[in-house]
Amino acid sequence: MKDILSAQRDSFMAALPEPISVRKDRLKRAAAMIRDHADRFCDALSEDFGHRSREQSMITDIGGSISPINHALKNLEKWARPEKRPVQFPLGLLGAKAWVEYQPKGVVGVIAPWNFPVNLVMSPLAGVFAAGNRAMVKTSEYTPVTAALFEEIVGRYFDPTELAFVSGGPDVGQAFAELPFDHLIFTGATGIGRHILHAAADNLTPVTLELGGKSPVIVGKGADLKQVSERVAVGKMLNAGQICLAPDYLLVPSAQESAVVDGIRTAASAMYPTLLSNPDYTSVVNDRHYERLNQWVEDARAKGATVDVVNPAGEDFGSTNSRKMPLHIVRDVTDDMTLMQEEIFGPILPVRRYDGIDAAIGEVNRRDRPLGLYYFGKDEAERRRVLDRTISGGVTIDDVIFHVSMEDLPFDGVGPSGMGSYHGLDGFRTFSHAKAVYQQSKLDVAKIAGLKPPYGDATRKAVARQMGG
Structure with missing residues (x-):
């Protein structure tokens, strides 16, 4: 090398x-x-x-x-x-x-x-x-x-x-x-x-x-829940969730949690009616990552989470070594669960409820700064508050991941998500x-500016000008 x-x-x-x-x-x-x-x-x-x-x-x-x-x-x-x-x-x-x-x-x-x-x-x-x-x-x-x-x-x-x-x-x-x-x-x-x-x-x-990091999705005021469900499902299941910008967890108003979860289940089932032999659905890359993801689901289950496995054809994943993993929607998640502490990098989607946008913003801000943040909603004041009060590498509004594909936007993280x-x-x-180049005047600038000894009035005027006097 x-x-x-x-x-x-x-x-x-x-x-x-x-x-x-x-x-x-x-x-x-x-x-x-x-x-x-x-x-x-x-x-x-x-x-x-x-x-x-x-x-x-x-x-x-x-x-x-x-x-x-x-x-x-x-x-x-x-x-x-x-x-x-x-x-x-x-x-x-x-x-x-x-x-x-x-x-x-x-x-x-x-x-x-x-x-x-x-x-x-x-x-x-x-x-x-x-x-x-x-x-x-x-x-x-x-x-x-x-x-x-x-x-x-x-x-x-x-x-x-x-x-x-x-x-x-x-x-x-x-x-x-x-x-x-x-x-x-x-x-x-x-x-x-x-x-x-x-x-x-x-x-x-x-x-x-x-x-990477835990890129959140915030479902805000006036969000089209069908649009949220479909777009989050597309982003979460692309490459089986093995994307640094994949939506890592969902923040949903308490009253809308069931509707959003049902919508994501419906959207995922429509895109992937089967999984094991479906050529459109990607496998988890290796045994180590497959085992890690399943352990994290079991850890969440053991600590009280409700796990909804989206398996529309009722396929038997235990009898195959294909490493295809269905989407797992995980509700009632708590901070002591591994999947709320680490970047998931797979088809597992924790859902957390919130009441009031400041609670959602607080949830984002008490974690490391994420690579991406996703906001869905029609309320301009709320959207502005989310943009102003959170810090992330980039943001996609009314979708997930897409900012990375805009060639004229910088792609970057901030803090633990990159530099x-x-x-x-x-x-x-x-x-x-970026090389700075300065070409000097043909005149004796040092003398005019009072930079050349012996110092005198020109020097004092130059200093006064520098100091704003």
Whole structure:
């Protein structure tokens, strides 16, 4: 890995400045790498998961990878233009100029997770390549077939000094994070994010962390309960809930709890009338995660929760090793239950009642700041109060998850849900160095400003001006 990094950095330095044409060519090759092998990637994803919906993979990992690349291609020239900045009076009148140039940083490390193991490689690469960098990618050990496919095909599209993939377990991940990259982006669990930050600290490597957390749904005044039910069910069951932005728990006015639970059950049953042999429904990724999810349900049951298993065809999940898990709606949840303490990352939806919007806001604010927050409702004052009184990475109003797919919005967390942002212009700037450039006037500014000894009246006037006198 050190040799790859060294070769990439040498190549980067020799090529500076990276022309827009080269950046565009890399973006086009990145899109072609995914487009040309879409079917094989879908097969690999399904093999890694045990079963993964082909159509879902096409939407989230194939289309969802090419779309940000196309967005970068369309906007790159605009993003990369030097940005004029004003200079203090009267320097502008005297001929001084200031501007910012966006310069590539060098070699960017990308540590990708298993839940969207194509999209969460390629979406960061859109910004990395647009900014003119080289990249090394560490793939997840939980999706080895997808990782092996990347390693097999990358050489047909990229020289190793432009893009390289490495795979392996936690020891490889640790060594990767300790490399002296010019920037490092990690997507994954908050606990591992802490280790990544520690590993990068010795090199003072700037780090972007896209983590997770318990993203709440608040059902507010005037919400269309049918819409809430359908949209929460879609978001919760996509990828079997294995999404960092999946709705993690639901906050519902006490009087509407039964209606919302019934609506979600109806919506989930309509989308997935069967589960075990349903090609549209994805499996839990591995035995460890499957066992964890079932243990958390049993923990909640033992502590007094009511569990509603949405199994419309009455299928026998105990007689199969498919790791398909039906949606579990969990009511009467309390803080001592594990599923109210940890990010769920699976098809389990706790429901909590509240009375008055401030109670719902308090429920959100006493937990770590989430990656996403979702509000449904028609009352503008209440919606404004939720937006003003909560802090989260991003918000989707009247739906869930969708803000992540808006390329012109920054995608980021806050506090334990992450730091730094990417996507679109924000990604271009994250992976660029904003270099300040100042061009001095031809006049003797130091003398005019009283900066040149011997100090006198001009100096005193300059100080008075600085102090607002």
